[in-house]
Amino acid sequence: QVELVQSGSELKKPGASVKVSCKTSGYTFTNHPLIWVRQAPGQGLEWMGSINTNTGNPTYAGGLTGRFGFSLDTSVSTAYLQINDLKAEDTALYFCARGYGNVFDAWGQGTIVTVSS
Amino acid sequence: EIVLTQSPGTLSLSPGQRATLSCRASQSLSNSYLAWYQQKPGQAPRLLIFGASSRATGIPGRFGGSGSGTDFTLTISRLEPEDFAVYYCQQYSWSPLTFGGGTKVEIK
Numbered sequence: 165q166v167e168l169v170q171s172g173s174e175l176k177k178p179g180a181s182v183k184v185s186c187k188t189s190g191y192t193f194t195n196h197p198l199i200w201v202r203q204a205p206g207q208g209l210e211w212m213g214s215i216n217t218n219t220g221n222p223t224y225a226g227g228l229t230g231r232f233g234f235s236l237d238t239s240v241s242t243a244y245l246q247i248n249d250l251k252a253e254d255t256a257l258y259f260c261a262r263g264y265g266n267v268f269d270a271w272g273q274g275t276i277v278t279v280s281s
Numbered sequence: 282e283i284v285l286t287q288s289p290g291t292l293s294l295s296p297g298q299r300a301t302l303s304c305r306a307s308q309s310l311s312n313s314y315l316a317w318y319q320q321k322p323g324q325a326p327r328l329l330i331f332g333a334s335s336r337a338t339g340i341p342g343r344f345g346g347s348g349s350g351t352d353f354t355l356t357i358s359r360l361e362p363e364d365f366a367v368y369y370c371q372q373y374s375w376s377p378l379t380f381g382g383g384t385k386v387e388i389k
Binding site for chain 1: 282314316318320325326327328337338369371373376377378379380381382383
């Protein structure tokens with residue numbers, strides 16, 4: 165069955181970096197884009213962007229700054245979200261999801277990133 | 282950016298009742314590129330409906346989607362206890378992809 169398993173919760177200080185992983189299984193990794201979605205505490209869902217798992221080409225939502233980066237390791241069917249120079253407003257639950265066209269038909273369990281001094 | 286406005290914010294209903302959730306887009310969505318997701322506390326969202334009216338794999342028949350243009354509806358014909366959750370619509374006609382603010386369906 166299709167599974168996306170994310171890395172565990174992170175507690176970071178402002179200015180630090182974090183790298184969240186999303187390991188997939190149960191399907192051909194390169195057949196579907198990988199999407200990242202953010203959910204701030206008590207808030208709704210925000211599409212952060214996606215990465216083409218064939219080319220590695222990322223697409224970022226307009227509101228994301230250069231502090232965010234998507235990457236892949238196709239040899240282990242894993243996608244990564246890196247956030248640099250963390251700020252308090254980056255505190256959120258981060259989901260990866262498999263793209264089916266432009267809908268998201270399988271999701272990781274989410275990774276909580278907390279930024280606090 | 283397309284803004285999706287969901288209403289009501291909260292729907293208080295009893296098991297067995299019918300739930301009708303609305304999602305209105307700030308611009309017309311071509312090809313009815315509108316999806317619905319369910320999210321329970323502490324869980325990831327789950328895809329229910331895509332293309333405005335097509336049920337995703339494994340979704341029970343009590344969930345139905347309808348609409349076109351700017352107005353879309355998710356209907357749950359008879360609420361089961363496991364259906365009490367937050368529901369989000371998402372448009373994929375225009376970039377950036379956007380979500381509505383959600384409707385919470387709570388037990389009355």
